[in-house]
Amino acid sequence: MAFDVSLGQYYEGKSLIHKLDPRTKLIYVIMFMVSIFVAKSIYAFALLSVVVLLTVIFSRVPIRTILRGLKPLIVIVAFTAILNIFWTKAESDPLWQWKFITIYKEGLINAGLLALRIILLLVETTLFLSYTTTPIELTDGIESLLAPLKLIKLPVHEFAMLMTIALRFIPTLTDETSKIMNAQKARGADFSSGGLIKRAKALIPIIIPLFVSSFRRADELATAMECRCYRGGEGRTRMKKLKFKVKDVFGWLFSIALLAGVILMNIFLAEYGYMI
């Protein structure tokens, strides 16, 4: 299926995680991030891994889908991990030495834990904010969470509106781009040969019409919005109000418990685990 930006990577489902309020999910993801970064004890990592595994199972999003989503990022994770191996300097005897490259045991462990951190973080973030939440829910959630910032005159509503409109128009503009490309190809345009400068120049007949049409669209959309009495966030109501339910309370409690658990493990189980 073609990537549909209005749904993102949304995986239709009715699991507990799908049904959580987007704000709860945002709070949980933030707590999870903090937990991942404060985690030091190897037991804490074990706990976080188990949590990730359980949430994946709970969400009923196929593990294969999630792994496929990770694929393009594996190279970056591996690269960062390898750099870490070489950069770690320790007191202990080196495992292996060749010219200026020295590898220590600590380096290997560090690299492994770093890779684990990044992977856990990626899986949990995409699971909660992408696979089980539509972009529109996410936007609503962000707008609602940031609402207090309106007090210091930050344009929170405008930001959310901007995101919605961008999501709405990306497919339209993608279509338009391919139409314009076909039209210029029909006039003999060549986008795939020549050096960098020649190729960049060949894009002008696409970029200019695309800009002109985007401005025209923006102008027409603005008029249409005004005709529908849009005047910013003030005095505006919403058809669907976000409402916390009982399960959201459990969500918050779980988030707090997770962070607390990780901190406690850092303190009390330090001697049993590897500390970094």
Added chain:
Amino acid sequence: MSIIELKDVSFVYGKKTPYEIKALDNVSLNIEENLITGLIGHTGSGKSTLVQMLNGILKPNSGTVIVDGEDIWKKPKKIASVRYKVGMVMQYPEYQLFADTVKDDIAYGPKNMKLSAEEIEKRVFRSAEFCGIDKETLEKSPFDLSGGQKRRVALAGVMAMNPKILVLDEPAAGLDPKGRREILGGIKKYRDESGTTVIIVSHSMEDMAMYCDRVVVMSDSKILSNGTCREVFSQSQLLKENGLDVPEITNVVLKLREKGINIPNDIYTVEDAVKAISSLSLERRAKNGI
């Protein structure tokens, strides 16, 4: 003689996904040289896909596309050269304009063909004339023109490439009646003078009847009917069964036949209808000795 030949062409969008859509189903079609062929059918009937087969923007899943005696997919790397032979004017072509002046925009195609400066100049003026663009307008920015004028500039840009075959997807969409007549009339005049083969995709039966020599009707990824206007529009029953219609004038003529007036059933322009009814009436008057 046919200049385009489609042999058993099939095409499927999103092949091997749950969203598979069959757009062309074993279509075979010949397009005659020097004629204006109208291509008609509902949205989703496969006509846009068919048109994109002709200049190699889409590649058939099976079957061959022969343009001017050559299988266009024989050397896939040379597919771009087909685009000089088959000029394509897309829907709402005014949205593809980009250059600083109308002249430069029309010259874009010929420049890509690496023609000499003199030849480019000659072609720009010639095609501008066909499309009713005056010298003064040539120096203007295309973005300062009215919608109808922009459309004509885009059309001139493709004509300037001197294609053997000119394909137009709804060239008159969104124009008022006068604008429609001007642009379609201009295309007919261009064919008369240059001998180019023209294919027009349209939704308007009346326009087809007025400007086309032959009509191809598509329905459900297949060709439903193919022939001269006279042949196609006399199949009103078949067209109506497939949710299409015949020109209003043909419907009036059919009603007259129902009422016992002895008038041929293959009339598709007002002019012909007036002639047929007049001669009937004059005959009757002569018979009654008026």
Added chain:
Amino acid sequence: MSSIIKLENVSYKYPDNDNLENRFALNDLSLDINEGEFVAILGHNGSGKSTAAKLMNMILTPDSGKIYVAGKEISDQKMKESEVYEIRKNVGMVFQNPDNQIVATVVEEDVAFGPENLGVPPAEIRQRVDEALDIVGMKSYARHAPHRLSGGQKQRVAIAGIIAMKPKCIIFDESTAMLDPLGRKEVMNTILRLNKEEKITIVLITHYMNEAILADKVVVMKEGSKYMQGTPNEVFSKPEKLWRAGLEVPQSIELINALNKELNLEIPLGVYDLDTCAELIKNAIEK
């Protein structure tokens, strides 16, 4: 019948005169649109018909002349913002390009956009959205993404978005121009239903004469002024006059007109269905 929109000697000139598209403005236009009426404004491109529409809900303000909506003068430059929105709530507008008037990524969210802006309570918005989608026949698409719909469906969603604001009058500014025949039919059927069943006043701006024929009243514009006005029957029975305005008439009228001249007949010109048209011709030539 009370008038809902009234234009009195309205003139308008676009500030940017070099732009050819905007060269034509309005010149001393007077117009009356009555409550519950279906009025078609017909004219060639650039005849000023869209400008007239934009004046009716305050997208533009006239250089001179007066405009009244539901008895209230709106040509006054010093109107309060809240009053402007009151006018726009009552006079909704559907534009030409369906893509450029849909705001949200889900159909029902888009329909809710207008009532949300008006500050309608959530439960009532829900009800209005369901009703509006039902009227335009798009209820089963409520959770769909707009960009996956056909042109006619998108335009119906846009109409639902206006209906949900409960306007007294809806202006259609060439809303069928970019659609295929099926889409056009869908939208025209919706417009007729709004007028007949929901009693909403309709102003339809178009250059398709077969759409104008369905109206109660047709106004023909030419070069910024009113050129003709009357019932469809009155307007379309003057083919020569319409041709001079760059417009056309149905082929049946063209045929009768030509036969009258060719054979010295006196078949009355008018908007007929096929049967009546054929009957009239038959009687005339068999006389």
